[in-house]
Amino acid sequence: MTRILLIEDDTETADAIVSELTEHGFEVRWAPDGIGGLDRARESSPDALIVDRMLPGMDGLTVIEALRKDQVRTPVLVLSALGAVDDRVRGLRVGGDDYLTKPFALVELVARVEALLRRPIDSRETTLRAGPLELDLIERTARRGEREIDLLPREFRLLEYMMRRSDQLLTRAMLLEEVWNYKFVPATTNLIDVHMGRLRHKVDGSGETQLIHNVRGSGFILRVR
Amino acid sequence: MRQIEFIRSNTFLWTAAVAATLALFVAALFAFIYWKIDDYLVMRSDRMIATQLNFLAELPPARLNDAISDHLKQDSRGVQYAGLFDATGVRLSGNIARLPPQLDLGGPVQSVRLARLAPPAAHEAIVKAAGRRLGNGHILVMGRNVDEMREISSVVGQALLLGLLPAFCFCLLAGAWLSIRAQRRVEQVNRHVQRIVAGNLRERLPQTNADDPFARLARIVNGMLDEMETTINALAGVGNDIAHDLRTPLTRVRLALERGRTHAATLENLQDVVDKSIAGIDQSLAIITALLRLAEIESGNRTAGFGDVALDEILRQVCDVYEPIAEDKDIALCLAIDRNAEVRGDRDLLFEAIANLVDNAVKFTPRGGRVTLELVSDDKTVRVGVSDTGPGIGEGEREAVLRRFYRSDKMRNTPGVGLGLSLVAAIVKLHGFRLTICPTPGGRVEILAAARAMSRGAAASDPTRSRHASLAPM
Numbered sequence: 001m002t003r004i005l006l007i008e009d010d011t012e013t014a015d016a017i018v019s020e021l022t023e024h025g026f027e028v029r030w031a032p033d034g035i036g037g038l039d040r041a042r043e044s045s046p047d048a049l050i051v052d053r054m055l056p057g058m059d060g061l062t063v064i065e066a067l068r069k070d071q072v073r074t075p076v077l078v079l080s081a082l083g084a085v086d087d088r089v090r091g092l093r094v095g096g097d098d099y100l101t102k103p104f105a106l107v108e109l110v111a112r113v114e115a116l117l118r119r120p121i122d123s124r125e126t127t128l129r130a131g132p133l134e135l136d137l138i139e140r141t142a143r144r145g146e147r148e149i150d151l152l153p154r155e156f157r158l159l160e161y162m163m164r165r166s167d168q169l170l171t172r173a174m175l176l177e178e179v180w181n182y183k184f185v186p187a188t189t190n191l192i193d194v195h196m197g198r199l200r201h202k203v204d205g206s207g208e209t210q211l212i213h214n215v216r217g218s219g220f221i222l223r224v225r
Numbered sequence: 226m227r228q229i230e231f232i233r234s235n236t237f238l239w240t241a242a243v244a245a246t247l248a249l250f251v252a253a254l255f256a257f258i259y260w261k262i263d264d265y266l267v268m269r270s271d272r273m274i275a276t277q278l279n280f281l282a283e284l285p286p287a288r289l290n291d292a293i294s295d296h297l298k299q300d301s302r303g304v305q306y307a308g309l310f311d312a313t314g315v316r317l318s319g320n321i322a323r324l325p326p327q328l329d330l331g332g333p334v335q336s337v338r339l340a341r342l343a344p345p346a347a348h349e350a351i352v353k354a355a356g357r358r359l360g361n362g363h364i365l366v367m368g369r370n371v372d373e374m375r376e377i378s379s380v381v382g383q384a385l386l387l388g389l390l391p392a393f394c395f396c397l398l399a400g401a402w403l404s405i406r407a408q409r410r411v412e413q414v415n416r417h418v419q420r421i422v423a424g425n426l427r428e429r430l431p432q433t434n435a436d437d438p439f440a441r442l443a444r445i446v447n448g449m450l451d452e453m454e455t456t457i458n459a460l461a462g463v464g465n466d467i468a469h470d471l472r473t474p475l476t477r478v479r480l481a482l483e484r485g486r487t488h489a490a491t492l493e494n495l496q497d498v499v500d501k502s503i504a505g506i507d508q509s510l511a512i513i514t515a516l517l518r519l520a521e522i523e524s525g526n527r528t529a530g531f532g533d534v535a536l537d538e539i540l541r542q543v544c545d546v547y548e549p550i551a552e553d554k555d556i557a558l559c560l561a562i563d564r565n566a567e568v569r570g571d572r573d574l575l576f577e578a579i580a581n582l583v584d585n586a587v588k589f590t591p592r593g594g595r596v597t598l599e600l601v602s603d604d605k606t607v608r609v610g611v612s613d614t615g616p617g618i619g620e621g622e623r624e625a626v627l628r629r630f631y632r633s634d635k636m637r638n639t640p641g642v643g644l645g646l647s648l649v650a651a652i653v654k655l656h657g658f659r660l661t662i663c664p665t666p667g668g669r670v671e672i673l674a675a676a677r678a679m680s681r682g683a684a685a686s687d688p689t690r691s692r693h694a695s696l697a698p699m
Contacts, residue, residue, distance in 0.1 A: 084521045085530075085573075103510060105503075154545055180546060183573040184518065186584060194549045217500060 005046040007037030020106040034058025053080035068095035075116040107218040111169040130163040131224025162222040171219035240400020271334040278367040306368030478505035515644040530571040537565040566602035567677040578652040582611040590615035612669035
């Protein structure tokens with residue numbers, strides 16, 4: 001069972017996070033302050049850490065710094081009310097692997113934790129496979145079974161990102177950041193949906209099993225199992 | 226109290242210091258002149274003594290006595306000394322009472338103490354003198370009183386005093402006048418500033434057309450006050466705008482929840498209600514996020530990420546992102562790049578600004594319309610224009626659309642929070658570029674920037690290719 005350590009001082013937020021993650025099959029431990037959190041992280045060596053930035057006793061970034069100094073490579077998701085670009089950069093620079101600004105949706109948190117735990121292995125493979133889908137990274141071609149799929153460069157990148165994280169919920173924010181390199185929320189909220197609609201139209205032909213699913217209110221998933 | 230303040234004022238202190246320096250300089254100059262004159266006169270008198278001594282020593286001994294008394298008779302000012310002594314030092318003629326013992330016979334002219342025989346003064350004075358032993362063993366001494374140097378020094382001193390004192394006084398008066406003038410103007414500025422501090426934002430410093438530092442300062446401060454008045458007025462409006470714009474989505478949330486609690490009969494009904502509520506809260510959060518972002522950009526702390534940015538690449542990427550959305554609305558999205566151009570700026574922010582403009586253009590252009598994104602540049606300037614065939618922005622609204630939360634009445638029902646153009650304006654201002662909303666039929670917004678020297682490859686050809694043809698691989 002995947003073990004997660006949550007360091008967060010607000011009891012209600014912590015409760016909500018613990019319940020949600022537990023429902024998703026994680027084993028969650030909770031530490032309400034920085035010093036206790038650091039001790040517990042050292043003792044129990046969890047599979048992932050969720051660290052709030054502003055904590056009593058010791059600030060979240062210091063906790064991460066201390067762990068990184070001990071050569072602990074556990075993936076860390078930083079939670080914070082500070083969302084300015086500089087804050088994010090600082091959070092990532094001290095050793096955070098991802099950054100989530102409060103307030104956030106619980107599905108977003110779970111999706112990001114799952115993404116952290118399954119960080120894409122930078123394999124040397126030149127072909128990606130997920131279910132009936134096959135992506136040739138050198139030729140830049142895509143196939144579904146015997147059928148060739150004609151993709152635009154951006155669609156290719158989107159599908160590659162999804163195939164590397166198949167069976168995993170991908171939120172719109174994650175896609176915007178990773179595939180489109182957006183550092184801001186666009187005014188047109190259906191931007192991702194339009195692109196995804198086109199990709200789905202190409203990937204899921206008529207009479208074929210639907211692979212790209214829209215998860216209501218949350219994001220998208222490439223389901224191959 | 227005022228006098229002390231005045232004396233302690235900087236202008237006055239500086240003038241006093243300058244006057245003192247000037248006085249010191251003049252005194253030093255006079256001292257130098259005195260020293261040079263003194264030196265010259267002493268040298269001249271030494272030369273005269275030596276010449277007279279030589280002349281008298283050459284005379285035959287019989288004529289010497291007469292020559293000495295002639296020489297003394299011609300000296301109306303009584304400064305000459307002459308004396309003839311025999312080998313044992315007994316006086317033979319002249320006006321020197323005794324042979325001075327310290328006198329080095331045959332040596333150069335030197336200062337010695339000589340006693341004068343005849344009136345006016347019988348006292349011993351220090352004079353310049355030289356002596357020589359003659360062929361017959363007699364001793365001839367010639368001297369000259371150089372006390373007149375003291376007179377010269379007193380004359381110089383008087384001249385110094387007469388010249389310097391008025392100059393010094395004049396300096397002080399000028400300093401006092403300048404100081405009073407400056408203080409009066411500071412007082413005047415202070416009175417105006419007090420009124421501004423008291424809340425009268427329309428108050429301005431008095432301005433004259435004179436080109437003195439005070440007038441320039443007044444112009445600068447007035448410019449600053451104009452800017453601040455605009456900002457403060459805008460801020461005052463923003464508070465209300467935020468409250469109003471947050472109230473709308475929150476009211477929707479409240480209504481949905483209230484109705485849901487009473488009427489939802491099934492789980493699906495309830496989920497619908499919750500979805501609506503979450504959407505309302507998300508919209509409120511979007512407003513807050515956009516405001517924070519605006520504040521972040523406007524605070525001007527975002528210049529750390531500045532570098533050379535290729536605008537043509539940004540334009541291509543923006544087109545790439547918005548093309549499917551435009552196509553869904555049956556709008557042609559065209560890209561026209563006359564040649565590649567680089568500017569100095571933050572890549573992400575510039576992308577955001579241009580994306581916002583295209584977003585707006587696509588949103589407000591009716592079906593079947595056209596949105597054109599163009600990049601025109603020469604060696605000095607780069608112009609990014611986003612034009613569409615939509616309703617455009619009316620003349621009265623051109624200023625207003627840059628304000629926070631301003632949404633045209635026609636557009637009240639389109640999604641968005643009304644901060645897009647404010648963000649664009651803030652980003653453009655942060656970069657020192659210029660934003661223009663053009664008065665053409667349809668909408669057109671331009672960003673004018675200073676170009677960087679081109680280092681990249683030649684221009685893309687064919688200025689008005691359709692978006693479909695120019696889709697470059699990313």
